Amino acid sequence: MNFELSIEQKEMKDMAMKFSRNELIPVAQKYDEEGTFPMEEFKKAWELGLVNTCIPAEYGGAGFSETDAVMIGETLAYGCMGINTSFMANDLALLPIKIAGTHEQKEKFLKPFTEEFKIASFCLTEPGNGSDAAGIKTSIKDGGDHWIINGEKMWITNAGYADQFVVYGTIDPTLKHKGISAVVVPGGTEGIILGKKEDKMGHRSSDTRGIRFENVKVPKENMLGAPGEGWLIAMKTLDYSRPLVASAALGGAQRALDESVKYAKERKQFGVEIAKHQAIQFMIADMSMKVEASRLLVYKAAWLVDEGQRNTEIASYAKAFASDSCMQITTDAVQLFGGYGYSKEYPVEKLMRDAKLIQIYEGTSQIQRLVIAREVLKK
Ligand SMILES: Cc1cc2nc3c(=O)[nH]c(=O)nc-3n(C[C@H](O)[C@H](O)[C@H](O)COP(=O)(O)OP(=O)(O)OC[C@H]3O[C@@H](n4cnc5c(N)ncnc54)[C@H](O)[C@@H]3O)c2cc1C
Known part of the structure; x- marks a missing residue:
């Protein structure tokens, strides 16, 4: 090792x-x-x-x-x-x-x-179906030599700038996950209607929108896998992408830790740097422990992919642990900065707002626990 x-x-x-x-x-x-x-x-x-x-x-x-x-x-x-x-x-x-x-x-x-430089979007979530992604309603119908897509997606990152979308829909909603299919849709295809840019708490520079697909036609050869294989494709995608999302939480947490250590050595209260107060030291110790534990999980989840091994359980550990830790660490960073932490003049309030999203997208922390429990209980 x-x-x-x-x-x-x-x-x-x-x-x-x-x-x-x-x-x-x-x-x-x-x-x-x-x-x-x-x-x-x-x-x-x-x-x-x-x-x-x-x-x-x-x-x-x-x-x-x-x-x-x-x-x-x-x-x-x-x-x-x-x-x-x-x-x-x-x-x-x-x-x-x-x-x-x-x-x-x-x-x-x-x-x-x-x-050339291009932008892409992944369209799974709908206004009525987030965690329960197998219940998506966007329809993909056979139009002879092409597929016809109708439906609405929500919270789609990069949507306003995308040159290419991967869109999940169903060939038959009664089939639930067995009807889910995935198609590649070029940006600018007739019938793509972009919603307004969402005004968000954090990740405010990223572009997030709803999108409607109205009779959007794409060639038959744009379907990934066979009709009905989209669910499996989405789940395999998440096995790859959850370590990536977890790595983002890790990066944010490391930044909050570094900013906190620097500030704790500069800021003086009661005649000494606040880093000399044991309560602050314990906070920093907890932050640092969580960063390191997150790193081990993130890299293990990625290493399993590289080894060709199934990583579903560890990827969910990494996503849940790193994002929950990032939330805790960035919140503690604001606390450690005191009143200054609450001001936009210092970076930690933004880190705290940004951390929140990572507990939500690509499967909330609750959904990761469902995945983990399912994996553990079936052993
Ligand atoms: C800024 C942003 C960017 C995003 N980007 C994309 C993107 O690019 N592409 C894309 O497809 N999606 C994207 N999403 C969507 C994101 O993945 C969903 O928001 C997320 O999966 C949660 O779905 P929901 O918002 O519908 O919440 P819901 O599913 O309605 O969940 C609400 C609450 O209930 C909990 N919950 C739900 N079911 C259960 C259960 N069975 N047991 C316990 N608790 C449960 C959840 O954990 C949550 O706390 C993005 C979201 C945001 C906010």
Whole structure:
């Protein structure tokens, strides 16, 4: 067993951290306040090869392992969890193609993302179906030589800018999960109607919207897998993407810890740095323990993918533990900063707002516990 990153991984992490410090941290607060989409930073990250980490080398990607991907995700989220959400949504929307696409589909729907800068969206959630994703109502009907999509999606990241969508729908709602199917829909296809940009608590620079699909026609060859295989594809996608989302929580938590340590050594009360007070030391010790435990779970969940082993249970441990810890750590960071922590002049209030979303998207912390309990009880 080896817990060390390789020399190449350390170099990649250093490069990602340089990008985070030089390009993300300086704009994060302003973009958060204004709700600016991080287009320029997204393009720069693409040029450096820090996005679309899931694309295999044979389709023009860097051929990163899942471990490489979580390492990059952690480092970019350190700079800004919100901006990283926009980056990460690309991978979420490309993973189903990597997992279930034919060679032709990968050539057509993955490769272009390595040739020019493009944005993608993953459309599973609907206004009435979030956690109960198997109950989605968007219909995918056979139109002869094409599929016809009708329905409404909600909370779709990157939707306002997407060049390509992966849309989940059902060929027959009475079949529940056995009817779910996934199709690739090019951006700009007639019948795609974008909703308003949601005004959110955190991750305010990321673009989140509802979308309606009204008689949207896509060629038959755009379906991933066979009709009815979409549920399996979505579940496999989550096994890959949950370690990535967990890595974002880890990055945010590490940032909150680092900011707290720095502040605790500067701020004086009762004649000494607050770091000299034992209550503050215990808070920092708890934060640090949780960061390290999150890191071990995140990297184990990713390592299992790289080893070709099933990671469903550990991926849910990583997602639930890292996101719940990030929430606790960022809340404690605000506490440690006192009144200044509550002000937008310091970064920790944004970290606390951003942390909350990671407990919600890609399966809430409650849903992760359902997955874990199911996995444990069936042993
Ligand atoms: C900013 C943002 C970005 C997002 N991006 C995307 C995206 O790009 N693509 C996409 O498809 N979706 C996206 N989502 C949707 C996200 O994945 C869902 O919001 C999430 O899965 C929860 O669904 P819901 O909001 O409908 O909550 P609900 O499912 O209605 O849940 C409400 C509450 O009930 C709890 N709950 C529900 N069922 C159970 C149960 N069986 N047992 C115990 N507790 C339960 C939940 O944990 C939660 O606390 C995004 C959401 C947000 C907020």
